[in-house]
Amino acid sequence: MLTALSIRDVVLIEALDLDFSEGLGVLTGETGAGKSILLDALGLALGGRGDSGLVRHGAEQAVVTASFVPPAADGVLAERLNDNGIVQEPGEPLMIRRVVKADGGSRAFVNDQPASAGLLRDLAQYLVEIHGQHDERGLLNARGHRALLDTYGRIDGRAVAGAWRSWQAAEQALAEARARQAEAERDREWLEHAVGELNTLAPVEGEEAELAERRAAMQRGEKIAGDLQGIADLLEGSDGGLARLRQAARILERVSDDHPALTEALAAIDRAIIEGVSAQERVDEAAEALAFDPAQLEADEERLFALRGLARKHQVQPDALPALTEDLTRRLAELEGGEGALDILQQAAETAHADYRAQAEALHKARVTAAERLDTAVAAELKPLKLDAARFRTTIETLPEEQWTASGSDRVAFEISTNPGAPFAPLIKIASGGELSRFILALKVALAEKGGARTLIFDEIDRGVGGAVASAIGERLARLASDNQVLVVTHSPQVAARGRRHLLIAKSNDGVVTRTGVTPLDADARREEIARMLSGAEITDEARAQAERLLEPA
Template identity: 55%
Template sequence: MLASLSIRDVVLIERLDLTFGPGLSVLTGETGAGKSILLDSLGLALGQRAESGLVRAGQSQAVVTAAFAPPPDHPANALLAEQGIVVEDGIVLRRILTADGRSRAFVNDEPVGVALLRRLGTLLVEVQGQHDQVGLADPASHAGLLDAFGGLDTRRNAVADAHRAWRAAERALRDAREAIAAAQRDEEWLRHAVSELSDLAPKEGEEDELAADRQRLQGGERRAEAIASALSELQPRDRRGGGSPAAAMRNAARALERLPPPNEEAAPALAALAAAQDALSEAESLLERLSSDAQPDPRRLEQVEERLFALRAAARKHSVAVVDLPAHLADLKERLSALNAGTGRVAALETAARDARTAYVTAANTLTAARSDHAAKLEKAVARELAPLKLERARLHVEIEPREESAWGPDGQDRVTFLVTTNPGQKPGQLAKIASGGELSRLMLALKVVLARGSPVPTLVFDEVDSGIGGATAAAVGDRLARVAERLQVLVVTHSPQVAARGARHFQVAKGVRDDRAETRVVPLEPKARREEIARMLAGERVTEAARAAADDLLAGAA
């Protein structure tokens, strides 16, 4: 419901803060006092069109703030959650309008577009006025209102569930057909790719193993070269065996052996040369053995490199990493398998989609039958409310027509429209086009009396619903407003004392002058002041004791 309304610098209002409660609140005042300014201000906060003329003369901007306290499960909370706006202690709508006609919108102090403000406004407040109606006048709401009147939530939910299941089955079928069509377009390439990768048979972790083998084999060549080089240094460099360390040591030993005797002094040198020759011979044997063991396998290195390069070439061709080649092959095989088995799967999905459609149609037909039954009951219930509102010739017609299959939805197959006739023999037409302003407001009131239980909008505003009527008809209007207010918050702008007397809260709108400027004020009335205001509405400019007594009777009758 609307908890409070704060207005700053709108037309004749400089500063105004109002609080509202549940039930029926009435706003009264003389013609021209500024009651329409209040509704225009509320409309501004609800996202309606902003005009620079609303800004109070001499001010740079106007600001209107409307605070609401909807129940936790209200659709407005879900809408704000979708927008990422936190709702903790209610919903606060704020609109700032500058003198040059530009405006900014905020929800819970978060800047938003006016379109979102307008969407929230339609969920929180419904306005029924002489010229502008929203809510009941919108045919899009009629099916939901009829279902709420008939208590058809279970059937409607069953239709919504069946519709979701049907659409899900249709999407699965469409996706399968598209997948098969794409696979068939690529079938030749797909078979070639699977064959090529299957022949290659990539294994998980194979690239790392091959790279390590390649590095080891390449290192083996360098090792063999080093051993051969070392061995060449110990071996003869000419055919006569000369040029090697062994030949040099042999020549040195022969030279020492030719010393004339006694040659004992040469014995240690000869012994050392003999030991050196033995060590050198041993080193040469070891190097020859190492050389024999370290001979690389050129074919093995070639095989490793061929395999490694083949894997990397395949990875580039398929735009994947080498490590992902096994998974890629598995995916291609799965696609090929799906292509081979696709016809059978599509047939199964077609059957599932047909069954889901049949289930939806069955549920929707059940809902249609129930709607037809309760449409007649709704027409009769509204008819009972019309005569006391001086609309005894008017009739509500609930039209239920089948929609094209393309327009079937979670709310069923029907197009539900509330039509009205105001005179016998008249062709039924839409609410806003057939009735006059006063008739339309009273028609809306009659509908609201019957449909209040199913209304998702917690706050209703009626602007002069009692226009052009008086006496018993005005009393009937007040009675019905009070009945609607038992379930919903109702704000009504009225000139009727019979309606004003039914309010749980009474606000007086008055225009005065302050600092040589006209100003609109709104005052909540206490019982004594309220009695005086209703007496004024009864008597006119001069309030008499008889008018006060009549006001007492009205207030007592409404208690």
């Protein structure tokens, strides 16, 4: 709900601060007083074009600030604010400010945070609906008619939305499987060759490192085999060191008793023999460990080179070859069994599609029923508003399948025919001016809309009518204002008398500057203004008496 509007230096308005309340508010004034300026100023705050011509002559900039009741924390408006990084403190009003410079350019702020004019327009659809001869938002926008009809008919579209999601998921799974199948078909020959080659080699994880280590050991053994044999010959040969030491020991054993030194010599030679035997055993052990089979070395080298070559071919590490074998084998198996899997996915998609179609058809029937009720309700509102020659209808068109959505398969549009025999067409192409506003009012009253913008502004809805029709307009505006904030610019005393709050728009001139001002009227001033609207330039006692009768509670 709009709670306040502050205007600075907009056309003829120098400085103006207005407070607004719930219910029906009326704005009156003589022709040319500047009522349109007030709406243009509000339009700026709602993202309208920032024309420098709106800046008051002599001023550097025009500033408009609109204050609204803060949005519900769980509402769509709060979600839009959060999406755009706008902070809305609990309990604080939502403040929208627009600045237009005289030399061109404009700036916008939401809660003192910089914003774009596009964001203001986005927020405006949840805050205010302005209905006039040049407005194309609100009920005139056919894109919102389906949601309005669903709200009117209390139609729950969750089953259709769920069926839509299931259908789309099934179609996506089928499309992905078909893409994989087509790719696999293109690679069938390569897959068969690659899998056969990998299975023939049968790589094992860690095998490459083991082969490389064993090959290196055999190559080292091959290199020192002659040296090891030479060492063995020096130690164990018939003329080797150990044989000579044993021969010397045998001689010493015979003469060692002849002198203590010979005994010590014998002990030393015995120790040498023991160490020599130990050395020989170590050499034999090493020779056995480093022993190689030329055939085995050749076989290991061939397999090692085969593993490394296949890894380079597939651009993976040798240890990744087993996993690659499994992956390519799986792809080949999927290809060979793909038709069966595709059949299953195709059946699932067809089932989901049929379910969606059934849910959408049920939703369509509910909409048709709601449309009939709405058409009857709107028709009942047209005659009292002097639109008895007009006809209203809600068209429901089944869209092509490629245009179906989570909201169903229907396109909904409100259409009218203003004269007998005239074809039906969208509201904005048929009606204009006050006639258009009266159609909007009839629709609004029939819909009794609870969602969307809660502030409704009607610009000269009573243009070209009077008497009973004006009274009917006033009665319906008051009824609409019981659940919404309604502001109406009017020339009709019958409409003005229905207002809960009355604002008078008037021009003044001090001989130098012309200004437009707005004055809230008390009961006496209000009676005088309605009397002026009834009688014209000269207010008569009879007009005052008639104004008093209009102001009497219904």
